[in-house]
Structures are given as structure tokens and as C-alpha cells.
Amino acid sequence: MAEQARDRNDSRLTERGRATRERILRAAADMMYVRGVSATTLDEVRAASGTSKSQLYRHYPDKDALVRDVVALQAAELLKRQHQLLQRLNSLRGLERWRDVLIEHNALRNGAYGCPLGSLASELADQDEEARESLARHFDSWEGLLEAGLERMKDSGVLRADADAKELATGLMAALQGGYLLAQTAQDVKPMRIALDMAIGHVKAYTAPAEDTSPSAEGPSGH
Known part of the structure; x- marks a missing residue:
């Protein structure tokens, strides 16, 4: 409801007003x-934005409204990137490439600051x-991209039929978020890679x- 109200407000803004926002x-x-949510003040945001x-x-009108829009912005940008990475996921090699992209990006800052969504969740969830x-919905969407890729891997025979795609996706997400936290603490992405x-x-x-197509798998040789 709050997001719909903000959308309606945006529709009434002038082009200059949207740019300022x-x-x-x-x-x-x-x-x-x-810096974190709690350490960021509206006065500092005003100064940094030149408004x-x-x-x-x-x-x-208050910090809560701004925080909600920050959550929405970070989620939209992160999920757009993840959709690009995961929309065609259908192999184990693709899953490894997804891992590599995340680790390489996090290594650029030696693990500092963590996951854009995870860092917000750690401050705001309680x-x-x-x-x-809102954060729970965004994490569900992210996990859903992984789950869909794992389902494609089941459908194509890469994974067995008894693989639970939802549980495996949850495990991957838990490892990723835990890896972000340990990398942030260690200032080193090695724990993230291990996880x-x-x-x-x-x-x-x-x-x-893999199907065994060797002669011995086709039946007795007749000897």
C-alpha cells in the first residue's frame, strides 16, 4: 500500500521534482x-544531495519514508542484476559463474559493506x-530466481528428480548472505567463496x- 501511494505521488511530480527526489x-x-541506516541523518542526506x-x-517528511524508498531502490537494482545473471541458469557451470561474479564484485572492496539488501535487513528487520x-519479499524474489534455475536443471536432467529446488535455493541464499557477513568482517572474500x-x-x-553407453552396459557380451 505504501509503495502504491508513493507511485501515485511520483505521478504528480514535475520533471524537476522527480530529479530532486x-x-x-x-x-x-x-x-x-x-555508514548504515542509524548513522545517516536527514541533514547529512540533504547536504550530500545538494538540496x-x-x-x-x-x-x-520523515526518515522512515526515506528508508522505505531506499529499500525499494536497492532491491530493484539488485534484483535487476540478479535476473540478468540467473534468468537462463540451467547448468552447474552457470551456477559457478553466478558465484564467481558475486565474489569478484565483492572483492573490489575487500568484502566491505556486505550485501546491499542484507545490510539493510540486519539493521531494520527487528x-x-x-x-x-518488504525485505522478506525481495529476498523471496531473489531466492525464486535461484529456485527457477534449479528447476530448469531438474527438467533437463542435470539434477535428479528428488532434488528439492526450493530447499537448495534457500541453502544457496543462506550461504551467500553468511558469506557476505564473514567477508565483511574479515575484509577478505575467502569465507564467502568457501560458503x-x-x-x-x-x-x-x-x-x-550420466547414462552409461559402454558395451558392457548394454547387456552380456556373449562370452
Whole structure:
């Protein structure tokens, strides 16, 4: 409901108003990712976005409203990237490439700051019920992309029929989020790689056996 109300408000903004709102939102998202939600004040966002106090409060009368839009922005951008990576996932090699892209990106900052969604969840889940519900939906969407890829792997015979795609996707997501946290603490992506390797190893345990087409598998040789 809150997101629908914001959409209606956006439709009434002028082009300049939308640009101002976007500038405020981008500044807030960057600051909250690096410094955390609680350590980011509206005055600091106003200064970083180059807006006046009246402009800021016209778009965001309180910090809660701004935080909700930051969650929505971070989720939209992250899920867009993940959709590009996972929309055609249908092989174990594709799953490994997904892992590699995430680790390589996180290595650029030595694990600092963690996952854009995970870092928000760690601060907001116990403090803001609306934000928690929104974050839970976004994580479900992300996990759903993995689940869909694993289902394609089952359909094509890469994974056995008894593989539970939903549970495997949850395991991958848990390993990813835990890996982000350990990499952030260690300032090293090695723990993230270990966690994802173990989760992918569990997926590989459900690999369907290759059909044996050797002569001995076709029946007695007659000797």
C-alpha cells in the first residue's frame, strides 16, 4: 500500500521534482549502505544531495519514508542484476559463474559493506515491521530466481528428480548472505567463496548420473 501511494505521488511530480527526489534517494542509499541506516541523518542526506531543507521535507517528511524508498531502490537494482545473471541458469557451470561474479564484485572492496539488501535487513528487520516485510519479499524474489534455475536443471536432467529446488535455493541464499557477513568482517572474500562452494557442492550431490553407453552396459557380451 505504501509503495502504491508513493507511485501515485511520483505521478504528480514535475520533471524537476522527480530529479530532486531521485538525487535525495541516491544520496541516502549510498550513505546508508556505507555508514548504515542509524548513522545517516536527514541533514547529512540533504547536504550530500545538494538540496534545501524544504525540498527534502517536501519529498520525505520523515526518515522512515526515506528508508522505505531506499529499500525499494536497492532491491530493484539488485534484483535487476540478479535476473540478468540467473534468468537462463540451467547448468552447474552457470551456477559457478553466478558465484564467481558475486565474489569478484565483492572483492573490489575487500568484502566491505556486505550485501546491499542484507545490510539493510540486519539493521531494520527487528526495528521496522514494514521494512522487514518488504525485505522478506525481495529476498523471496531473489531466492525464486535461484529456485527457477534449479528447476530448469531438474527438467533437463542435470539434477535428479528428488532434488528439492526450493530447499537448495534457500541453502544457496543462506550461504551467500553468511558469506557476505564473514567477508565483511574479515575484509577478505575467502569465507564467502568457501560458503558458496560448500552450498554448490550440496547441489552437485543431486547431480543425475550420466547414462552409461559402454558395451558392457548394454547387456552380456556373449562370452
